[in-house]
Amino acid sequence: MAGGDDLKLLGAWPSPFVTRVKLALALKGLSYEDVEEDLYKKSELLLKSNPVHKKIPVLIHNGAPVCESMIILQYIDEVFASTGPSLLPADPYERAIARFWVAYVDDKLVAPWRQWLRGKTEEEKSEGKKQAFAAVGVLEGALRECSKGGGFFGGDGVGLVDVALGGVLSWMKVTEALSGDKIFDAAKTPLLAAWVERFIELDAAKAALPDVGRLLEFAKAREAAAAASKDEFND
Amino acid sequence: MAGEDELKLLGTWASPWVSRVKLALHLKGLSYENVEQDLDNKSDLLLASNPVHKKVPVLIHNGKPICESVVILEYIDDAYGTVGPSFLPVDPYERAIARFWVDYIDQKLVIPWKVAFTADGEEEKTEGIKQMLAAVHTLEGALKECSKGKPFFGGDSVGYVDLALGGLLAFLQGTEELCGSKPFDIANTPLLLAWVERFTALDAAKVACQMSASWLSLPR
Numbered sequence: 001m002a003g004g005d006d007l008k009l010l011g012a013w014p015s016p017f018v019t020r021v022k023l024a025l026a027l028k029g030l031s032y033e034d035v036e037e038d039l040y041k042k043s044e045l046l047l048k049s050n051p052v053h054k055k056i057p058v059l060i061h062n063g064a065p066v067c068e069s070m071i072i073l074q075y076i077d078e079v080f081a082s083t084g085p086s087l088l089p090a091d092p093y094e095r096a097i098a099r100f101w102v103a104y105v106d107d108k109l110v111a112p113w114r115q116w117l118r119g120k121t122e123e124e125k126s127e128g129k130k131q132a133f134a135a136v137g138v139l140e141g142a143l144r145e146c147s148k149g150g151g152f153f154g155g156d157g158v159g160l161v162d163v164a165l166g167g168v169l170s171w172m173k174v175t176e177a178l179s180g181d182k183i184f185d186a187a188k189t190p191l192l193a194a195w196v197e198r199f200i201e202l203d204a205a206k207a208a209l210p211d212v213g214r215l216l217e218f219a220k221a222r223e224a225a226a227a228a229s230k231d232e233f234n235d
Numbered sequence: 236m237a238g239e240d241e242l243k244l245l246g247t248w249a250s251p252w253v254s255r256v257k258l259a260l261h262l263k264g265l266s267y268e269n270v271e272q273d274l275d276n277k278s279d280l281l282l283a284s285n286p287v288h289k290k291v292p293v294l295i296h297n298g299k300p301i302c303e304s305v306v307i308l309e310y311i312d313d314a315y316g317t318v319g320p321s322f323l324p325v326d327p328y329e330r331a332i333a334r335f336w337v338d339y340i341d342q343k344l345v346i347p348w349k350v351a352f353t354a355d356g357e358e359e360k361t362e363g364i365k366q367m368l369a370a371v372h373t374l375e376g377a378l379k380e381c382s383k384g385k386p387f388f389g390g391d392s393v394g395y396v397d398l399a400l401g402g403l404l405a406f407l408q409g410t411e412e413l414c415g416s417k418p419f420d421i422a423n424t425p426l427l428l429a430w431v432e433r434f435t436a437l438d439a440a441k442v443a444c445q446m447s448a449s450w451l452s453l454p455r
Contacts, residue, residue, distance in 0.1 A: 079327045093296070096309070099306045100301075
């Protein structure tokens with residue numbers, strides 16, 4: 001890490017978007033101050049650093065805030081290009097493919113999954129689940145194409161897509177526990193199932209992914225609170 | 236541009252996302268084959284090039300397809316880094332800011348605007364318009380910050396944010412006719428209004444953005 005680099009991450013431990021940033025920082029071997037935010041009582045620093053969305057994660061680098069998880073990841077990759085592995089390849093076409101799949105993960109997997117988990121009606125939840133599973137099916141094909149025999153979407157090493165998907169893994173396991181469904185089923189999506197096992201063994205994953213047991217308790221408590229009153233958890 | 240460089244754009248004349256790509260190609264001075272698609276009868280080429288979404292735009296560069304308008308914009312900037320102007324700044328922090336505002340446009344302006352246009356219920360429509368106008372208000376502030384007194388979000392020349400918003404102009408201008416609300420006006424968004432004048436006067440905009448009234452008759 002270059003001398004004089006001050007990195008501060010405003011986050012909340014349950015957030016998969018924050019986890020993505022922690023993964024990237026760990027992969028790059030970068031030190032940072034981990035600032036846990038109370039999302040029911042957002043700090044002045046958070047409100048000042050992300051006035052538009054008032055959300056975490058925010059990475060503050062030498063006082064300058066960067067918002068939105070995937071934007072932060074690309075920022076880290078560009079600023080710390082000579083530190084640790086690169087998340088994006090050098091070739092423009094391969095970069096475009098990676099960006100395409102990152103957008104896919106967010107729009108077609110993460111968004112429906114959230115609806116499955118937190119939808120207001122059974123119909124909404126069921127539709128979210130259906131779309132999430134469809135996306136997992138498509139991602140199996142994507143992994144086959146992108147990995148080119150290597151173990152990751154990034155090929156031989158972890159890339160942007162791996163981090164984008166890896167960030168939500170603890171939540172996927174929690175969802176499996178709550179619903180009884182297997183999201184990454186070795187019978188249906190063998191490459192992805194193997195990828196999951198490979199990913200969680202990474203040092204960066206061990207450092208960054210929230211503990212599944214703790215997250216499960218958090219999820220149950222939040223569901224109970226939501227059932228009782230209006231849930232304002234706004235990550 | 237290297238010899239034997241072949242660019243093909245699968246698009247439709249009315250699509251703002253296709254307009255974004257056309258703008259970028261024109262600004263870079265790149266020749267391409269414009270292949271107009273019939274979205275009610277999708278071509279084999281489109282289905283083969285974008286099997287995941289089956290949507291336009293798709294840019295096919297020497298036979299290799301790139302999909303999603305913002306991915307295509309970054310690709311054009313990456314692949315043609317030494318050709319014409321750059322859309323993204325060199326500085327990583329400024330790039331992050333540009334990406335932030337493009338994401339904002341797609342999440343906070345486009346999505347509610349689509350709702351305003353296509354929702355059946357009056358309440359949903361009204362909420363869509365309200366959110367859209369709030370986003371435009373925020374973008375007025377963004378323009379002030381990003382341009383720092385210069386003509387574009389990108390500064391002296393058209394940048395990534397300008398392209399993302401510029402591609403939408405034909406549709407946004409039509410908002411007043413369809414929803415009764417003006418997106419840009421002198422009282423609330425003077426900077427954006429001036430930016431619109433400036434942007435639509437660009438040669439690239441005249442070629443790439445079909446600001447015709449006939450799109451109003453398109454089925455919603």
